[in-house]
Amino acid sequence: MAQTFFTEDHEWVRVEGDIATVGITNYAQEQLGDLVFVELPEKGRTIDKGDTVVVVESVKAASDVYAPLAGEVTEVNDGLSDNPGLVNSAAEKDGWLWKMKLADKAALDGLMDRAAYDATTA
Amino acid sequence: MAEPGELKRLPLHDLHAAAGAKFGGFAGWSMPLTYPAGVMKEHLHCREAAGLFDISHMKLFVVSGREAAEALSRACPIAADGLATGQSKYTFFLNDEAGILDDLIVTRVGGERFVVVANAGNAATDEAHLRKIASGFDCTVEALDRVFLALQGPQAEAVARDAGLDIAGLGFMNGKETVGGGFIARSGYTGEDGFEIAAPLDAAQALAEKLAADPRVEWIGLAARDSLRLEAGLCLHGRDITPDTNPVDAGLIWAIPKTLRSGGAYVGADALAAAIAAGPRRKRVGLTPEGRQPVRAGAALVDGDGVAVGTVTSGGFGPSFGGPVAMGSVDVDALDKPIFAEVRGNRLPLALHPLPFQPHRMRKG
Structure with missing residues (x-):
């Protein structure tokens, strides 16, 4: 069963097996406003925790999205090229950013659950 | 406060x-x-x-008195006494080098009375500048609340x-x-x-x-x-125009009456006349990035060989234009060559685009 974790940088991480899907939270998209461009990583790229993996651009500014965990990018959400607004309308579902094979599943222990995350934005 | x-x-x-x-x-x-x-x-x-x-956040000043027009014609490259009552004029405060201290709108609201609208970021320095100049004339400067x-x-x-x-x-x-x-x-x-x-x-x-x-x-x-x-291709002071930009390089000479382009009584007149005679070193241009990725203010502009040719001064997404738009300051001798913006280690190709991106629809009087 899929389990979802959250980071202090307002990302969500949904884990199924050793594959994690990463996106930004609904709270984050609200703060950013209307997105007009999403710069996605190359498939196969190895990323370390904290690396800038994605840049989301709103009308006004560019913001970095960091790797919440180490691993290898296995898939990116190509639909965002034509429709970056999907991140606004469905941040925690169809507006996902990339999937990655986790280097170390034990690192998930350092992330928050929904209740703990919601408490940080309350 | x-x-x-x-x-x-x-x-x-x-x-x-x-x-x-x-x-x-x-x-x-x-x-x-x-x-x-x-x-x-x-x-x-x-x-x-x-x-x-x-x-x-913007600041309004009233300049009034017998020599109000003379004071404004000293502070700005305009002929304030030539403005009809009710007429507004886009103009500047220039420094001695003809750099743009601020852009303003001056409106004559009476025979000896003018309203000056200045930018928020420059309000304090504008007020000091205006008061200093006005002190040499028979007029008063009032900052409106x-x-x-x-x-x-x-x-x-x-x-x-x-x-x-x-x-x-x-x-x-x-x-x-x-x-x-x-x-x-x-x-x-x-x-x-x-x-x-x-x-x-x-x-x-x-x-x-x-x-x-x-x-x-x-x-x-x-x-x-x-x-x-x-x-609309309009300048933001502090970005597209600064005290290091003169009206020639900013493409704003249209705002200066022809009779004042070869000299005048205003601050910066000699430097501006010299800059006009020498011709522009840089040009303020509209730029459209290829694709959907916006380029932002501060991004370096380079030619195909990676040689610096200018800077993006404003950039973002144009919702009515339907794509990314930018303004930049580009060396005049680089304008006939391909231009790229450096964004996070990549070189994004840009095309020159006439300003404004969106046709003006102001109502002419």
């Missing part, structure tokens, strides 16, 4: 908070950046109907009329004082028809509530104000 480092609140702050504004710092003020509709919808609404902006609203868009005239605003006789770039210490001008920063309206707090609060209640009107935040003015 706010403590140093603390953001000042607009007089109508609570009204914006009640309208659901998100606030952010700009030029020392806590400004509404967006309202619940969001920057994209706000921008498009302003182009389609009417947008209401709180621009009370006013709420300042902008009503912009194709429906602005109908909305203004229905709200009972005194807009009779106002064509584009006309302005006048109104009863009760108010000022209204047909001008703006969006490329649309519209008005800029100053009033003392009590009257302004009631006016803002009345205008915002009009179904044709939406509040517009600073984020959409920026995308609207960028599409």
Whole structure:
């Protein structure tokens, strides 16, 4: 069963097996406003925790999205090229950013659950 | 007054908070950046109907007295005594090197009385500059404490009329004082028809509530104000024009009367005449990035060999244009070659685009 974790940088991480899907939270998209461009990583790229993996651009500014965990990018959400607004309308579902094979599943222990995350934005 | 480092609140702050504004710092003020509709919808609404902006961070001065026109003709490259009563003029404060200290709108509201509208970020230095120059003339400078609203868009005239605003006789770039210490001008920063309206707090609060209640009107935040003015090819002081930019390099010589281009009594006249004679070193141009990725202010511009040729001075996404748009300052000898912006280690190709990106629809008087 899929389990979802959250980071202090307002990302969500949904884990199924050793594959994690990463996106930004609904709270984050609200703060950013209307997105007009999403710069996605190359498939196969190895990323370390904290690396800038994605840049989301709103009308006004560019913001970095960091790797919440180490691993290898296995898939990116190509639909965002034509429709970056999907991140606004469905941040925690169809507006996902990339999937990655986790280097170390034990690192998930350092992330928050929904209740703990919601408490940080309350 | 706010403590140093603390953001000042607009007089109508609570009204914006009640309208659901998100606030952010700009030029020392806590400004509404967006309202619940969001920057994209706000921008498009302003182009389609009417947008209401709180621009009370901007500063109004009244220069009055027997030599008010002479003082302004010394402070700015204009012939203030040649302005008709009711006429507004886009102009500048220049430094001795003809660098642009600020861009302004000066309106003659009476025989010996002028209103000067200055940018928020430069208000304090503008006031000191203006007072210093005015001290040599028989005139006074008064800094006004006013709420300042902008009503912009194709429906602005109908909305203004229905709200009972005194807009009779106002064509584009006309302005006048109104009863009760108010000022209204047909001008703006969006490329649309519209008005800029100053009033003392009590009257302004009631006016803002009345205008915002009009179904044709939406509040517009600073984020959409920026995308609207960028599409309109209008300069933001501090970005597109600075004290290191002269009107020649900024492509703003049109704002200087022909008779004052070879010299005059204004500050910076000799340096400006020399700059005009020498020709532009750089040009302010419109730029469109290939693809969907915006380029932002501060990005370096290079030619195909990676040699620096300029800087992006404003950049973002143009909701009406339907793609990313930018303005930049480019060396004149690089304008016939391919130009790229350096963004996060990549070189993005850019095309030159005539300014404005969105045709102006101001109402000529």
